[in-house]
Amino acid sequence: MSENRSVITLAHLTREKIEYLLKMAAQFEKHPNRRILEGKVVATLFFEPSTRTRLSFETAANRLGARVIGFADPKITSGTKGESLKDTIKMVSNYADVIVMRHYLEGAARYASEVTNVPIINAGDGSNQHPSQTMLDMYSIYKTQGTLDNLNIHLVGDLKYGRTVHSLLMAMRHFNPTFHFIAPKELEMPEEYKIYCRQNDIRFTEGTDFNEDVISGADILYMTRVQKERFTDLMEYERVKDAYILSADMLGKARPNMKILHPLPRINEINADVDDNPHAYYFQQAQNGLYAREALISDVLGLTLQDITNDKTIIYNE
Amino acid sequence: MNKQLLVSALENGTVIDHIPCERTNDVLTLLKLNSVSSTVMIGINLESKKMGRKTIIKVADKFFSDDELNKLSVIAPDVTLCIIRNYEVVEKKEVRMPEELRDIVRCANPKCITNNEPMHTVFHVINKQRGIMKCHYCEKEQQIKDAKLK
Numbered sequence: 001m002s003e004n005r006s007v008i009t010l011a012h013l014t015r016e017k018i019e020y021l022l023k024m025a026a027q028f029e030k031h032p033n034r035r036i037l038e039g040k041v042v043a044t045l046f047f048e049p050s051t052r053t054r055l056s057f058e059t060a061a062n063r064l065g066a067r068v069i070g071f072a073d074p075k076i077t078s079g080t081k082g083e084s085l086k087d088t089i090k091m092v093s094n095y096a097d098v099i100v101m102r103h104y105l106e107g108a109a110r111y112a113s114e115v116t117n118v119p120i121i122n123a124g125d126g127s128n129q130h131p132s133q134t135m136l137d138m139y140s141i142y143k144t145q146g147t148l149d150n151l152n153i154h155l156v157g158d159l160k161y162g163r164t165v166h167s168l169l170m171a172m173r174h175f176n177p178t179f180h181f182i183a184p185k186e187l188e189m190p191e192e193y194k195i196y197c198r199q200n201d202i203r204f205t206e207g208t209d210f211n212e213d214v215i216s217g218a219d220i221l222y223m224t225r226v227q228k229e230r231f232t233d234l235m236e237y238e239r240v241k242d243a244y245i246l247s248a249d250m251l252g253k254a255r256p257n258m259k260i261l262h263p264l265p266r267i268n269e270i271n272a273d274v275d276d277n278p279h280a281y282y283f284q285q286a287q288n289g290l291y292a293r294e295a296l297i298s299d300v301l302g303l304t305l306q307d308i309t310n311d312k313t314i315i316y317n318e
Numbered sequence: 319m320n321k322q323l324l325v326s327a328l329e330n331g332t333v334i335d336h337i338p339c340e341r342t343n344d345v346l347t348l349l350k351l352n353s354v355s356s357t358v359m360i361g362i363n364l365e366s367k368k369m370g371r372k373t374i375i376k377v378a379d380k381f382f383s384d385d386e387l388n389k390l391s392v393i394a395p396d397v398t399l400c401i402i403r404n405y406e407v408v409e410k411k412e413v414r415m416p417e418e419l420r421d422i423v424r425c426a427n428p429k430c431i432t433n434n435e436p437m438h439t440v441f442h443v444i445n446k447q448r449g450i451m452k453c454h455y456c457e458k459e460q461q462i463k464d465a466k467l468k
């Protein structure tokens with residue numbers, strides 16, 4: 001079966017397609033409440049619980065007038081017990097116009113897209129891909145910087161296991177970025193992504209220091225969590241655990257346009273004293289997820305930017 | 319030619335030469351030689367200038383497609399093949415690594431969907447020189463030589 005309009009990864013999208021989806025998201029930010037998906041059914045299948053992502057997708061569907069079916073945790077859903085993924089997808093395909101799915105196994109969304117004609121949106125497959133997160137990251141960068149081109153993007157923390165930084169790196173390849181990888185030795189950017197950078201003419205530098213001077217070169221400071229479980233050497237963890245925590249006193253030399261992003265949830269890697277700083281953007285970033293997901297759902301259902309722009313179903317709340 | 323006669327001569331069929339001895343079973347499995355009705359002759363631990371010791375397999379009255387033979391590139395990239403008709407070698411072949419490995423090997427990633435669902439595997443060969451393939455599903459890159467047969 002053909003791959004239809006599914007969104008499994010953003011790695012293969014063209015610059016034009018990414019910009020197109022961002023323009024769609026901007027339209028949804030202007031008018032997030034519509035009836036444009038009235039009569040459509042969106043299924044959210046969470047084979048692995050993720051309240052944050054599920055609520056964001058379900059809100060996006062609801063605000064566009066679609067109905068939502070699905071499950072939040074497969075443990076309480078007897079219908080999927082022992083059933084193959086293929087059979088579950090086939091069953092739900094009889095009911096839904098689009099399937100949003102999160103799965104603990106890597107490649108699950110790709111496989112699902114091959115066994116049905118209903119478009120699949122990957123809401124995370126193990127440690128592999130999480131395209132709607134990448135889309136909202138890019139929308140946040142675009143919105144705060146006014147462009148995606150020629151930016152200095154600092155990635156901080158766990159660059160080895162952090163799938164969001166890997167996806168972001170790949171999706172940014174069209175926009176001539178300069179990356180700065182800031183991580184402890186044990187969690188540095190894997191070689192395969194450095195090879196990817198070289199093959200795609202993406203400039204990058206690497207370092208272990210995280211301080212006021214390093215931050216001063218950034219347009220975007222993308223923070224991730226340094227988790228104890230990721231370390232084989234716990235002495236190393238003790239040595240570096242506080243080195244990648246951002247506090248307000250480190251922002252003195254930051255560029256005026258600099259924004260701090262974080263995929264959330266955060267634990268302690270950003271001090272609470274940063275929250276009210278004008279550079280902090282992580283809460284708005286999460287809100288941008290709603291518009292990015294409204295755009296993804298609409299796009300896989302075949303709606304165009306023109307449909308969204310000339311939409312007669314907008315609900316005005318004045 | 320005399321060396322090959324250590325395993326008796328073939329009137330018609332295929333000779334698979336230069337198989338690493340430890341891969342003998344894998345070759346039998348991959349070409350499904352355990353279930354063919356024709357005669358299969360196997361010589362193990364034969365002397366080889368190139369390899370020290372090697373296995374030769376002769377399959378009577380059977381000619382494989384290039385696709386079938388190219389599967390061998392995964393486990394024994396240096397095998398050579400002779401097509402025999404009327405006791406004469408009419409064609410010599412080497413195996414070529416395909417661009418895509420479909421349902422031949424397993425993914426090394428235990429969290430890959432292909433290891434948890436009754437389904438096929440697909441790998442894209444992304445670097446033939448370095449022998450690296452990438453799982454179509456979980457996208458993990460891995461060494462072809464380390465792969466286990468499905």
Ligand SMILES: [Zn+2]
Pocket residue numbers: 107425426427430431432453454455456457458
């Ligand atoms: Zn795999």
